[in-house]
Amino acid sequence: MSSAAQRALDRLPAHKRELARLLTARAVGTAPDAAATPDGPVPRAGGGPVPATLTQARLWRYARSSDPAVGTGSHAIRLRGPLDAARLRDALTTVLRRHEALRTHLTERPDGSLMQVVAAEPELSLRELDLTGVVDQAAEVARQVTDSALTPLDLAAGQSSAFRLLRLADDHHVLVLAAHLAVFDGWSSGVFLADLAAAYRGVAATEQPTVQFPDFADWQHQWLLGPEGQREVAYWHKELAGLRPAEAASERFVRGHLPVGLDVQVTRPAFAASAAHGATPFMALLAALAVVLAHRTGNEDIVIGTPTAGRAAPGLETAIGQFTTVVPIRVDCSGGPSFAELLRRTRIAVARSLAHGSLPVDALFGAGGVPPYSVLFALHNYPSIPLDLPAIDVEQVPGPPARHLELYSPAPDATLACIGLVERDGRITGTAEFNRAMASPTDVRALMAGIEKVLYRAASLPSGAPVAL
Known part of the structure; x- marks a missing residue:
């Protein structure tokens, strides 16, 4: 790259530099030759530093400009039984050693680009707190869980995770787990807990996962x-x-959370009717949400963003990392279709979009770009907590809601809501994370009520x- 071109890049706002570098490299022919790029991620030669992903770069920028704790994801589990704290400490270290993502720190080069650098050995951050003498233990546990979620994790210093054992x-113990969202997604939680249980039991695999997250980032x-x-x-x-592009709010982005759910007496017959047309519960809910948004906006051409795991390549199912991306799904609500016809259109749209879900x-939208959707929607089907410890009962501890708007959207101020639902035993519940500058709790409840109404009529x-509607 010429010095003039480099100076031009340096004059760009920080949030646009990395994408500009990608496009410049492509234009001047310095991009890798197609034959040199494998079909999927493979172990990188030498295991050295690799460029940060675009998601990592966005979270890095946001942490420095708006919210230092934006990358902290935290949850807690209750452990009842004869826990061996020293054994648990060793097991945590084993998991950190096993996954490069949990030994990663980000470093910024003079030109503004970010690199992932993996430490050779893990550094376990574990605080052990004795609460046996605390009168109101429940309140103190809640305070510790909340504090964990609000405590920044500094990837520049290699702090990708932090744990508290109460x-x-x-x-009777509570284990609080915090990990940086730049290296840890929802799927990673299951991988982490399964590996932790194996290490605690002494049956952890000695070999590393075939493909690590930095391998994926490099590819x-x-x-x-x-x-x-x-x-x-x-x-x-x-x-x-x-x-x-979706319109951004004129006011500053302020996060809100609301527990949401759908009446099983409505969803059960609607899902049965949808299945008869070859549609999954996710497709039925997406179609219903599209009708609600069409009614709300007066636009019959609806786009909804849906987060996907991003782990289509072999070997990624056992890796820890931030693989999640968002796939736009465009649903045509024009012409007053029947629900069967709307399901057909939605089924085609979902299949087409997910087939192109790697980007x-x-x-797609550029650093700092605004997508053409303002609502994100996901339906999860999580298994029980995969932490099988000998003679110990495990249960989830309620904590602060997750913060996903900055993770999933390059333009949180143009996002109305992220609706994350979970299906357990036929019941649909979850959380709506919303932008208070664009919507109120009443608006979010109206969206959910609209979905129920459409499903009931269907x-x-x-x-x-x-x-x-």
Whole structure:
């Protein structure tokens, strides 16, 4: 790159530099040759530093400009039984040693680019607190869990995780786990707990996972520069052509949370009717939400963003890292379709979008860009906590809601809500994270009530009748 081009890059705002570097490298022919980029991530030679992902770069910027704790994800589990604290400490260290993502720190180069550097040995951050003499233990546990979620994790210093072990009695503990969202997604939680249980039992695998998160980041960086990545960008630009970016709020982004749920007496018959048309519960809910948004906005061409695991490549299912991306799904609500017809359109749209779900959302809309959707929607089906410790009962401890808007959206101030639902035993519950500058709790409840109303009508209306609010 010429010195003039480098100076031009340096004059760009920090949030645009990395994407500009990608595009510049592509334009001047310094991108990797297609033959040199494997079809999927493979162990990198030498295990050295690799470029940070675009998601990592966005979280890094946001932490420095707005909220230092934006990257902290935290939850807690209650342990009842004869816990061996020293054994647990060793098991935690074993898991950190096993996963490069948990030994990663980010370093910023003079040109503003970010690199992931993996430490050779883990550094366990574990605070052991004795609460046996505390009168109101429940209040102190809640305070510790909340404090963990609000405490920044400094990736520049290699602090990707931090743990607290709260001792309430000899046979009663609470383990608080915090990890930086730049290296840890929802799927990673299950991998971490399963590995922790194996290490505690003394049966942990000695070999590392086949593919580590930095291997994936290195491959993704090359893939984005190569022809396959460019074809995906072109596909999405065509797929989303004609859509305007969502409007950002005029006020500063302020987060809100609201527990939400759907009446099982409504969802059960609606899901049964949807299954008869080859649609999953996720497709049924997405279709219903599209109808609600069409009614709310007066626009029949609806785009909804849905977070996906991003682990399609072999070997990634046992890795810890931040693989999540967001896939836009465009649903056509025009013409007053019946629910069966709307399900058909939604089923096609979901399949088409997920088939092109490898592109990072930041590469699609650009650093600091605004997507053409203001609502994010996900339906999870989480298993029970995969922490099988000998003679110990394990249960989840309620804590502060997750903060996903900055993780999932390059433009949180243009996002109305992120609705995350969980299906357990046929019941749909979850949390809506919303932007108080754009919506109130009443608005969020209206969205959920609208979904229920559409599903109720879909199951009760005559076949072929238009479905609407």
